[in-house]
Amino acid sequence: MTKDYLSNYSELVVQTAVKLCAIACAFVALQYGLVMEYTIPNLIMLAMSIFLVGLFSYFNLTKKFSYKHAQMTLIAFFIGWLYSALIGTLIAMFLIVPVLMLLALYPQKKFRWKVMIALWTGYIIVIIYNLLGYSDVLSFSIGLGVFFFYLSACYALNALTLLINKLSLDVDKNQQQLVKSNAQVENHLKEIENVQQQTTDYINEVIPSLRETVNVTEEIAKSIEEHTQSVESSSEKGGESIEYAEKLDNSLGVLETKLENVTEAKEDGEKGVNSLSRTATKSIKVKDNMLNVAQLTEERANKIIEVLGSIKSIANQTQILSLNASIEAARAGEHGKGFSVVADEVGQLAEQTSNYVVDIEKITKELDDSTTEVNKAAKALNAIVNGQNKLIGEVIEHFTNIDASVTESLKEMSVVGSDLTSVKNNIEHLNTQLESMSAVSQQISASSQQSLSSLQEQFNSMEKIQEKVNELGKNDSEAVV
Structure with missing residues (x-):
């Protein structure tokens, strides 16, 4: 436009x-x-x-x-x-x-x-x-002056037209780039919202699994404690201890399956966070493009203002020359009336040119105001992207802690499984190895308590991650609005 x-x-x-x-x-x-x-x-x-x-x-x-x-x-x-x-x-x-x-x-x-x-x-x-009776030299001089004035005016106006068209083309191109950048920002915000939703779904799936895992671990700990008391109280309960050991083995299998599910959910969450990080990087590039386009538009507007200043100066000089020509024509009397009419028309042309320059300056001012608004929007987007990057970093840190906790839990479950095997072997020789069995049971109890503590930490970390993701989704919603 x-x-x-x-x-x-x-x-x-x-x-x-x-x-x-x-x-x-x-x-x-x-x-x-x-x-x-x-x-x-x-x-x-x-x-x-x-x-x-x-x-x-x-x-x-x-x-x-x-x-x-x-x-x-x-x-x-x-x-x-x-x-x-x-x-x-x-x-x-x-x-x-x-x-x-x-x-x-x-x-x-x-x-x-x-x-x-x-x-x-x-x-x-x-x-x-x-x-009219003027000499050939004077007639030729006047005609030659009209020739050069008209030719110069044509070339000056032609050059001005080309320059304004070029600057207008650049401004139009910059506006198209701004529209394209805004569309890219909206798409990236939608992608961020989708990734946040996926991450929330993953966490909602993981939290029930962790809660169930904690409950299973508590049951295992109680069973181990009861089993230890049974071993210490009487060797006649050896068969019951074997059943307890088998139940414990099955419970450990269920617990291991839950931990594997937690690991898979953790990996899916990491993928979602990585996608969110890439989207934030794209948002930074879009923000940089918006700032560059706004700066280029501002430079073009300044050039237009400089050219308009030169045109206004030329129009003023033309009006002065027209006034001088009118004065000289008046001094010439009756024979100068024709040239006076030409001088008046040239003066009117210069005045119209000055009016056009004023209109173009208004348009340039509106363009400069639009560029200022684009700069403000780019700065606001920059603040939003920085906040997103900070929250993403915290989410990645929590996922790293979960990974370490899950790995440690798997190691401890492996130790517990080995200990349970030893328990079953020792129960078969319960009458001769009660003291050894008691020590092993105590070791199993301690390992179970450690596993329970690790799982509780994982559960707390997942709740913190959910809070961060909800906070990130709230910030993105405010940015889109």
Whole structure:
């Protein structure tokens, strides 16, 4: 939208300059027609001037200036030159011949049209001032001045148009990048939310398993304690001790299966945390891209402001020159009225250019305000990403502790299993090895207590992880809102 707005303004400036030049030439021709002597040669000259002005205006206003139209204009030039030579205005030769050479030799069509129009305008001014009685040198000087002024104005406005279009294209591209970056941020936030949900589900599955494991371990500890008392009280309960040992063996198998489930859940949780970490890294890259795009947009806006300052200075100087020209035309009296009209039109053109510059400055200010908002959004995203990274680090640390606890529990379960095997062997020789059996039972009891403590720590760690994940989900929800 900004690009189209600036392009329309630059095109409007160029079209206004062309229209005003055509209108100025028409005013000069009509003014001369009111004060001249109505002879046949002068009427022919007036008709030819008005025809050329009308042809020039039609081609430029309708943008239908083709090669065929150029040939028609060349024929009109040649007729005017021949007529001027016949009536003694030989100075026209110095304008027409260079025009024909440039149009025939120069390869760029756009340049040929501009040179032809500029020289044609100067040619009409020379003819008019020459017929008004001015000297050839003065007429030629005025026509040459009009030629260079028009050509310079065309090139200045053309360069300004190209520059504004280029800057507008860059601004439009930067806005597209900002929109794309915002979409990426939304996608990453959705991915983070999904990973958080998966992690919460994993933890919800693990916590019941740990709770059941703790209960089983407590039952094992009670069974071992009862078994120890039975061994110490009487050797007649050897068969019952064997049954207890088998139950303990089965319970240890169940406990080992639960621990394996906890390990698998822990691994799934680590995968979810790693995915969350990668998503946070992508969010950091998106934030950096937003900051770079905002900085580039701000630099482009500053360049536009510098160019507008130069244009405003040129417009002010043009108004001063127009005022000086009007003063000089007033001093010339009746013969300077035509040139006074041209000076007034040039002054109005400069004033319109200044107004366009003010409008473009407003657009640039709005663009600068938008860039400021983007910078604020990028900084807010940076704070959110930093908070996420901190919470992710804490979650990873808790998973590491769980891994160590599970590994230690598996080792202790292996020791308990070995001890239970020894218990069953010792029960068979209960009558001769009661003292040894009692010591082994006490060792089993101590190992079971250690396993129970380790599992309790795992349970507490999982509850902390769930709290961190819930806190992380709350922060992401606030960020999305």
